[in-house]
Structures are given as structure tokens and as C-alpha cells.
Amino acid sequence: MSAAPSSPSNVAPASADVVIDLRRASFGYGERPTVTDATLTVRRGEIVVVLGPNGSGKSTLMKGILGLNERTEGTLTLFGVPGDELRDRARLGYVPQRHTLSTSVRATAEEIVSTGRLPRIGWLGRLRATDRQIVARSLDVVGLADRAATEVSTLSGGQQRRVLIARALAGQPDVLIMDEPTAGVDAANQHVLADVLERLVERGVTMVIVTHELGALERLLTRIVVVDGGRIRFDGTPERYAAQRGSVHHDHDSHHHDDELGAHPSGVTIGPLDVPHDGSRR
């Protein structure tokens, strides 16, 4: 044991830090998967932005991780446990994309955020003082402490988005998975949202943020994953992304024309209108 080589011991603690581990996974509804061959590892403390245009499959990928759609191929490991066997699902803090909260009945921000606490309390149990404190703190983190008793439908879109973030925080998750947190939010609220996310980053919260535009997230993230046409096209640091940005986006442009072209072995982009570089016909 004492003579153990140094390299495996370097790997072991790293694997304990793995929050989400996807291996060659395909997700979708029915027989036709919308995301194929996705391999992705998210470690504790990372701020991963999953970037892609509308309809690229990034939401499907995220919902697949959350177990909200069908995984047709590959494996999903969450906190070292196979995805289907994870009992404590509240460890995944989900912030869905909602432009507005459901307004079919009246509910206060506090009542909505309290639902995020439910997975942490017993079936017949009620929120105790500590649970209420956690709910209050969650509202505080997103800057809505003074609106706890406000009816949610009277809040602005950005404020409602923050209510949903607080709801996920109330479950004390190990990772926050957010779907387009900044989409459809006015500039002022984008700024506030970015501040909220920054506060979460400071607290060391692991985050997976799905978005179609980097915007204010650019200064927070530690890693970028580009999804297009149902495949992961790029996975790396912001620096590497900046260097390869051109080619990554080229890929995605060509992708709209033909699924096959993005995977061209040479890595050179060829659209239907381009003259084949090597002179051969496909």
C-alpha cells in the first residue's frame, strides 16, 4: 500500500469529486434520439455552460441528466451511483426554463420556494423552523428576501426566475442545473441574475447552465460545452473555446445543412455549396 504508485492515487480523489458522468449516452423521446453519443463529466466546483442554438439538443441533454426523458444508450452516473438508482434526487437542483410561474392559483414566493424543501422532509412531515430558515436564506441569496410574501404572478419575469433558483437552492443541492436562466429577461434583471449567479459561484456551488448565449455568464464559467445537432461539438476551457471559436461555430453552421458534415473527419467544414477540397465526391 505504501509503495502505491503516485499516479492512481492522483486519480482516485478526482473521481470522488465527479458529480455527473455521462458515457456515450443517447437521449430522446421514442425511437429517434435527439442527443446521441454524449460523453460529459462534471466535477465539483465547476461552472459548466452548455451552449447551443435553439433546437440543438442541449435541453434534451440536460433533461436526460435529470431523468426527465428516455436514455436509449450509454450510461449516466450521478454522484458515483447509476442515474436510475439515485434515490436522493434533490441533490440535483433543477431550475427549469419558465418565462412565468404558473398563475392558475395564487401563491407567494415563499410557498413556491418551500416546495423545493419537500424532498428533504418526511412524507407526512411539515416544514420545521430550520427548513423555514433555509427557505428564507434561499430567498435571501437571490435577493428576494423582502418579497417572500409577495404573490408570484405580480413579480417581474426576472424576479420569477430568481424564485425558481431559490426553490432549487432550498433543496440544498450538490449541483444546480439551470435551463436558460437569462433568456427573456430584461437588461436590468439580467444584471441582477448575473450577480445572483456570481454569489453562488463564490459559495462554491457546482453549476450546469444551459443557454443559447453566453452574455453575462462569460465571466463566471470555468468550462464550455457546445452542443449542436444533438452532439457535443466542443468541450473545454473558455481559453480554448476563444481560440477555437471560429471552427466551433463553423461546425455548427454547417450542421444546419447536413448532419453528416459536422463529423467530417478532416475537421474542415464543407457545406453543400462548397466545392469539395479534396476533389472527391461524396
Added chain:
Amino acid sequence: MIDLLSIDFMQRALVAALLVGTVAPMVGIFLVQRRLSLIGDGMGHVALAGVAVGLVTGVAPAWTALIAAVVAAVVIELLRTRGRTNGDVALAVIFYGGIAAGVVIISKSADGTPANLMKYLFGSILTTTSSDLYLFAGLAVLIAVTTWALRPRLFAVANDEEYARAVGIPVLPLNIVLAVLTATTVVVAMRVVGLLLISALMIVPNAASQLIARSFSGALRWAIAFGLVSSVGGVALSYPLNTPSGGTIVLLAVGLFMVTAVVATARTQLSRRRHDIAETHAHEHGIECGHEAIPHGDHVDYVHDGHLHAAHESHYDEHGHESLDGDPSDPSDPTDRPSTTGATGATGTAGTTRTTTGTAR
């Protein structure tokens, strides 16, 4: 009223009204939340088939109605979950099949007079038997306890089904429980309210409470209050008026809804006139926002350029100028310099806004 209470069947009808007035809105609020306001109506249709079977076979109709409604509830919920495109049509088949079977089977029974059918469809104060009452009381307690115990989870599922699924709340079982609760409520209400009108007592009190409540728990309390007033009031009125109790109850509930709507509209108009909204600013006040926070009654005001801003809904209310009687050495926001026009305007209204802050919040 004392006369009413001394009559046997009225006592039973009033107790039944008390039970149904409490539980129908409790279950109904989740139906409203899930936008399934009409599902109770369909279950009433199916319950009629159960009543008919009871009348023909000589079994107590309340029991056969309960079985029919609960089975229908489970089937409906499963269909809704599977439900691709034809779920809606499948529901229609079940509902109309139920009421048609009910009408046909009842016509074959000895009690199958049109008058009898009317009592089941629209309610009657004369029909509650004492054995019914024990069953209803038992069921009502069961509904109330289950709804109360599961309330946080029923709320979570109805509020955001996808989120509930993601965090591991069992969505389908809870939806089936809600469907069974709805079916059971239909049976508890079938004597005094009637199978065609029961859905109204689940929904209309909630419709009224939504107009005035500002929270889910508040809405629930108001709905139960409205439900009790309509059901007990309706039964009490139907005797001197000699009207079907179900119709009377529902008309009373609708009347309450309309009065509430008028009052609520008047109140919003009034409060809109009374409260001043601060100038729109992109800044969001909060603990670390850099503006001084001053506790003010039940809320906190933030000192913004000398004005007091209080969070209200999506905006900030103007709560007047920073008080002059406060500590003069108050280290206010360094950026605070009495800006010429804004400050004078606020000073002019400071006196009035101060006195109205209580209503504005």
C-alpha cells in the same frame, strides 16, 4: 332556523352540507391549480351509473356510487398520463357512457321515477339517510385528513409537474390520490348538492377566493369559508323556498363569487389610487445593495437619493422622503445628494404617503 334544526331530515341535510362545504373546496383548489375544473363534473356522471346499479340491486346507492366514481377516477388519471392525442376523447366516452348507463339502468328499477332521478342529479334535502350520514362523515374526515397531510406535495405537483418529477416526488401516485379524493368528494356531495352540480361546489368557492387571496394558504381558507356559507346557506334556504338544494347552493356560491368580484375590483381601484410608485430604476434593493435600510412597520424601506423605497410586487413604492426627524448624523448613501426636482416633489407628497403606507402594502 330553530324550526329547521328540529326537523330530522333537515338536521341530516345540514350536517351533510357542513361536511361537503368543507371538503369540496379543499379538493377543488388543486383541480383549479391543475386546470382540471371540469373533471369533477365527469366523475359525477359516472357516479350516476353507480347509483343506478345500487338502486337496481338493492345495495345502498352511496356505496355503489363510491365504487364507480373511484374506479373511473383511477382510469381517467391513467388515461391522462398515457394521454397522447385522444385522452380528451376517451374522457368524454367515459363521462357520457356513465350518465347514459345511469339513466337507462335507473329506469329499470322500482324507484326509477323521473322525480327520483332529479333528486340524484340536482340534490334534495329529503334524501340523506342516517346511514348515509355516517358514511359521508367517515369519507369527509378521510378526505380532509388526506388532503391536509399531502397538501404540500399536491401543491408542488400541481404547481410544476416536471420539477416535482426531477426532484423525485412521485407524481403519478399523487395525481391518482387527487383523482380518488375528487371521486370521494362527489359521493359525499351527491345527496345535498346532486351529481350534476357537485363540481360547482369544488370550483366556484375557489374561483371567488382567488379574487381576494394573496397566497395559497389564504386562498384555501377563503374557499372553505365560501364553500361552507354556500352549502349550509343553500340547504337552509331550500326548505322555506321549496327548491332543490343543489341548485340553491350553487346559485348562492355563484352569487358570492359575483359579490367578491365587485368588491375585489373596487378594492384594487382604490389601492391603485392610493399608492405611489417610485421612479423605475434598474437597481434592485437588497442586503448588500449599498443603500441604507430602515425598518418601517412590517417592511424595510431603502434610502434611495433621499427617498424611501419599499418593495411592492415587481416595483418599488415611494414611501416618502427620508425622515427629517431621524438621526441627523445618519450616514446616508454617499451618492445621496438632494436632487433638485425629485426631492421637492417627494417632500410635497411625503405627508400624505406616510399616512397611506399601511394600505399601500
